[in-house]
Structures are given as structure tokens and as C-alpha cells.
Amino acid sequence: MHVLVNAAMSADGKLSSRRREQLAVSGPDDFDRVDELRAESDAVMVGVGTVLADDPSLTVKDADRRAARVERGDSENPARVVADSRIRTPPDAKVLDGSAETYLLVSEAAPTDFVEEMEDAGAYVVAAGEDRVDVTTALAKLEGDGIDRLLVEGGGELIFSLFEAGLVDELSVFVGPKVIGGRDAPTLVDGDGFVEEFPELELTDVERVDGGVLLTWDV
Numbered sequence: 470m471h472v473l474v475n476a477a478m479s480a481d482g483k484l485s486s487r488r489r490e491q492l493a494v495s496g497p498d499d500f501d502r503v504d505e506l507r508a509e510s511d512a513v514m515v516g517v518g519t520v521l522a523d524d525p526s527l528t529v530k531d532a533d534r535r536a537a538r539v540e541r542g543d544s545e546n547p548a549r550v551v552a553d554s555r556i557r558t559p560p561d562a563k564v565l566d567g568s569a570e571t572y573l574l575v576s577e578a579a580p581t582d583f584v585e586e587m588e589d590a591g592a593y594v595v596a597a598g599e600d601r602v603d604v605t606t607a608l609a610k611l612e613g614d615g616i617d618r619l620l621v622e623g624g625g626e627l628i629f630s631l632f633e634a635g636l637v638d639e640l641s642v643f644v645g646p647k648v649i650g651g652r653d654a655p656t657l658v659d660g661d662g663f664v665e666e667f668p669e670l671e672l673t674d675v676e677r678v679d680g681g682v683l684l685t686w687d688v
């Protein structure tokens with residue numbers, strides 16, 4: 470499986486403000502680039518923190534791109550994947566609206582009645598890990614279902630776990646022309662952070678986009 474992490478951060482490295490509300494860091498060209506990335510992916514993944522903050526749909530917005538997917542034998546939209554250890558995804562979340570397959574990655578600690586509720590809402594529930602989603606096992610299960618190209622959009626907690634598990638192959642970051650600030654605002658990579666064995670990146674591309682810069686790295 471190829472795992473690409475893509476996100477947009479302010480010039481000072483924040484994904485959003487301390488209010489953790491959805492905030493457009495990208496401009497139209499970057500959002501269009503992300504739409505193309507989604508169209509090229511088998512699945513798009515976020516953490517439940519992002520579902521609760523943004524209520525994203527994670528679908529391909531451009532009709533021609535959806536049509537091109539169908540023409541090559543894929544579903545209109547990539548599958549959606551939410552890491553949600555104890556199931557905090559609301560049943561009326563857009564990721565459960567039926568416009569794409571949705572995987573909910575949960576832990577063994579997820580309450581059984583919530584699991585049933587999510588399955589009734591049409592989600593495939595995949596359990597991996599005791600208290601928290603074990604991303605290595607969960608992604609291996611997704612790969613077994615034919616998901617070879619995974620796009621991860623955030624947020625910072627999930628991105629840290631994927632780096633910690635050594636699962637990230639590529640990182641693309643749009644650095645937007647904004648300063649957000651705030652010690653409690655989410656950054657690109659949060660979690661506990663690294664104190665040694667920092668993941669090493671190799672810069673593969675730099676491009677000016679929307680008054681900011683798009684950086685692409687191999688891990």
C-alpha cells in the first residue's frame with residue numbers, strides 16, 4: 470500500500486485555530502489539486518477529530534473526475550476511512566451519507582451497540598487494537614480489501630500515529646499565506662511527538678500555489 474499524507478498548514482505550521490473549526494488554509498488551486506489526489510486514490514482517511522470538527526464528505530467534487538473513475542472500473546468516489554477507537558462519529562455525519570463506501574476503524578473497546586449502529590448506517594467496521602486503533606493492523610486489513618493507494622488528510626493526531634508506525638511513504642504539504650498561532654492549535658504532526666529517531670524526509674518538489682508553496686517529500 471502507498472500512503473500519501475496531504476494537508477494544508479499556515480506559515481507557522483497550524484492546521485486550524487485553537488477553536489479546531491474547519492478553516493480554509495488552501496486556496497482554489499490547492500483544493501483542486503487535492504480533488505485530483507482524491508480521484509487517484511482508493512481511499513481517503515481522516516481521524517475522528519477531523520470528522521467532529523469539519524464533518525467532511527471526503528468525496529471527489531469534480532464530475533469529470535468521478536466519471537473518469539467509473540470509466541476505468543472504479544467506484545465514483547474513493548472509500549472513506551475514519552480512525553475512531555470508541556466510535557464518536559455521529560450517525561448523521563456526512564461520511565455515512567452513502568455517497569461512498571465507509572470504513573470505520575475501531576478498537577476492541579468500541580461499545581457493541583455503537584458498532585451495530587454504525588453497521589446499520591452502512592459502515593464497514595474494522596476492529597484493530599485494544600484501546601486505540603492499531604494503524605498497522607488496520608491498514609493491512611484495508612490492503613486485503615484492495616486498497617492500494619491511501620490518501621490521509623489529517624488531522625495531526627492521526628498523522629503522528631502513521632509516522633510513528635512507519636507507514637507514511639509520501640508527504641505533501643501546502644503552506645498557506647496565513648499565520649494562525651496558538652499553543653493549543655493543531656499542527657501538522659501532533660500526538661506525543663518524536664524525541665529521537667525522527668522520520669527523515671527527502672524533498673522531491675517545490676511549487677508556488679495560491680500565494681503559498683506546495684512541498685512534496687518522500688519519507
Ligand SMILES: NC(=O)C1=CN([C@@H]2O[C@H](COP(=O)(O)OP(=O)(O)OC[C@H]3O[C@@H](n4cnc5c(N)ncnc54)[C@H](O)[C@@H]3O)[C@@H](O)[C@H]2O)C=CC1
Nearest residue numbers: 476477485489516517518519522602623624625626627630
Ligand atoms: N488544514 C488541513 O489540511 C486539515 C485540518 N484539519 C483540522 O485538524 C483538526 C483535527 O485534528 P486532530 O484533533 O488532530 O484529530 P484527528 O483527525 O487526527 O483525529 C484524532 C482522533 O482519532 C482517533 N484515533 C483513533 N485511532 C487513532 C490513532 N491510532 N492515532 C491517532 N488518533 C486515533 C482518536 O479519537 C483521536 O482523538 C481540526 O481542527 C481540523 O479542522 C484536519 C484535516 C486537514
Ligand SMILES: Nc1nc(O)c(N)c(N[C@@H]2O[C@H](COP(=O)(O)O)[C@@H](O)[C@H]2O)n1
Nearest residue numbers: 477492493494495523525526527528622
Ligand atoms: N487541503 C486542505 N486544505 C485546507 O485548507 C483544509 N481545511 C483541508 N481540510 C481537509 O478537507 C476536508 C474537507 O473535505 P470536504 O470538502 O468536506 O470533502 C477536511 O475534513 C480536511 O480533511 N484540506
